[in-house]
Amino acid sequence: MGKPLIDYVAVFRALPGMVALLTPDLIYADANDDFLRLAGRTREQLLGRYIFDVFPENPNDPAAAGMxxxxxxxxxxxxxxxxxxMALLRYDIEDTHRPGVWREHYWSPVNAPVLGPDGQVxxxxxxxxxxTELIHARGGPNGGARARVLEAELYTRARELQEVNERLRQAHAHEREVALALQAAMLPAPGPTxxxxxxxxxxxxxGALNVCGxxxxxxxxxxxxxxxxxxxxVGHGLAAACTMGQLRSALSAACRVADGPAQALEALGxxxxxVEGAEATTxxxxxxxxxxxxxxxSCAGHPPPALVHDDGTVTFLDQATDPPLAARPEHLPRPQARTGFxxxxxxxxxxDGLIERRDEDIYTGLARLADSLAHHRHSAPEVLADALLADLLPATGTTDDTALVVLRL
Known part of the structure; x- marks a missing residue:
């Protein structure tokens, strides 16, 4: 008898108690239904956002230290x-329906790592x-009895957390296998050049699936x-990856019959x-x-390619830039430009995962890329590719995926 097919996303969403997943940069990757309900936030208000942008400190409490x-x-x-x-802490939450009104809350948090195959978080x-109810119960009528009941419930929930962590670890390992197989199928090694x-x-x-768009x-x-x-x-997960596969195949076919890159991008647009989910693709x-x-x-809303010359000069190919795919209501010809090498x-x-960071503008990332290219310009493409990733990507990973092609001309 085969193993039952388990929808781990559905399992996570239905877990009892408040559970959220964050990246090492403290960006919300997912949250279960209880978390959304009890925190008073929608999934759209959380995913992809920095935790303390969603839940800032109460500005009316100068002694607040929860954040x-x-x-x-x-x-x-x-x-x-x-x-x-963590020790018990007070962390007030702003009422989403009444801006400026903060509700007193007390929390008992536990933070646990999910490790990848390389041992990194x-x-x-x-x-x-x-x-909060427990804290208030200790000082209210019949507080002792109510507190004992709630304390017993907290103990039970703590035991459940241990089981949840183990299930999440197993689910993450399974999803990673699926994602890597999908990635290998859609992004094979290049043929001879x-x-x-x-x-x-x-x-x-x-992120949970380690596969994106x-x-x-x-x-x-x-x-x-x-x-x-x-x-x-745009987006993450298997849906974005499937859209990516369709667009990649279509562009590959268009390039073989088009008179130039602009015409190929027109056909792709x-x-x-x-194609569902293809809007705003760069x-x-x-x-x-x-x-x-x-x-x-020709470029459809994408960061410009870089051409590094033997003397260390770096030229960004930015003279034929147009909006992303399906961004315009009407169809217009796309520009293209030519440069020698x-x-x-x-x-x-x-x-953009190679150069963009949440707390800086794109020109800082482009300058960092140019410096790395100039420094490693005499390296073979395989060595140069690894050097670029080492120089430009944070050791803890990023909240956006990165694709990279290096071609010696």
Whole structure:
């Protein structure tokens, strides 16, 4: 008899008690139904947001320390990989229906790590018990009896938490296997590119499935020329990955018959209007012509490719940028531009996870990329790809995935 198919997402959502999942950057990755109900927030108000942007400290209480203590506990979990049980704390919550009105709350939190195969923390399980009623019961009529009942319930919930953590660990391992198999199927290693060395990399965002909507592709063109593309579908998880697979295949076919990258992106943009989840996808496509030593490119809302020359000069190919796919209500031709290159130069295409950070503008990330490219410009593509990831990605991972293509011209 085969193993039963378990919908781990449904299991997580139905778990009793308040449970949330956060990335090592303390960004909400998911929350179960009890968490949403008792915290008075919708899933849309949580996912993808920094925890203390959603739940700031009560500005009316100068002695409030709940935010600091919670942050320190979570960061200890990220740094140590060990569970951290917090002391009882007061952490007030603003009433969503009455801005400026803060409700007194007391919580009993436990933060626990979810480790990846490399032993690094990929998620923080944030389990909290609402104990405001218990605190009030101790000082009210019949407080002693009510407190004993609630304390017994808290003990039971603490035991449940141990079981929840183990189930989440098993679920995470299973989902990762599924995600990596899907990633390998849709993002295979590139085929031969003649004498031109190539390296590709994919680094998933920190999250439950470790699979998202970024992709890369290399397509042979007539005359032994080459098309290289990278793209980024909005969102995370299997749905975004499936949309990514459809767009990647469509663009691969379009590149083989189009007169240039702009025409290929025009065809992809028309197709994207009929693919669920494809709106606002960003993508850049480059056609490399070895005979004329030129790169023709077109960009749909995507960060510009980088061309690093032998002398260390870095040129960003940003002269043919247009809005993302299906962003306009009407269809318009897309622009394209052409630039020359010398033998030995290196072309780098990437997605925004490589350069963008929540607390800085994109130009800071582009400057960081240019510095790294100039420093490692003489390295082979495989070495250069690893160096870029090491220089630009935080050691704890990011909340966005990263696709990267490095081609020696």
């Amino acid at each position: 600091r203590e919670t942050r320190e506990s979570m960061l200890r979990v990220v740094d140590s990989g060990e569970r951290d049980t 990929t998620l923080v399980v944030h389990r909290v018990e609402e104990v 003649g004498p031109h060395a190539t390296a590709v990399r994919y680094r998933p965002a920190v 970024d992709w890369y592709d290399l397509v042979d063109l007539p005359g032994d020329n080459l098309a290289i593309a990278v793209g980024d579908v 028309l197709y994207a209007r009929f 993508v850049v496509t480059t056609f490399v012509d070895w005979d004329s030593h030129t790169i023709t490119y 010398s033998e030995g130069a290196t072309l780098v295409l990437y997605t």
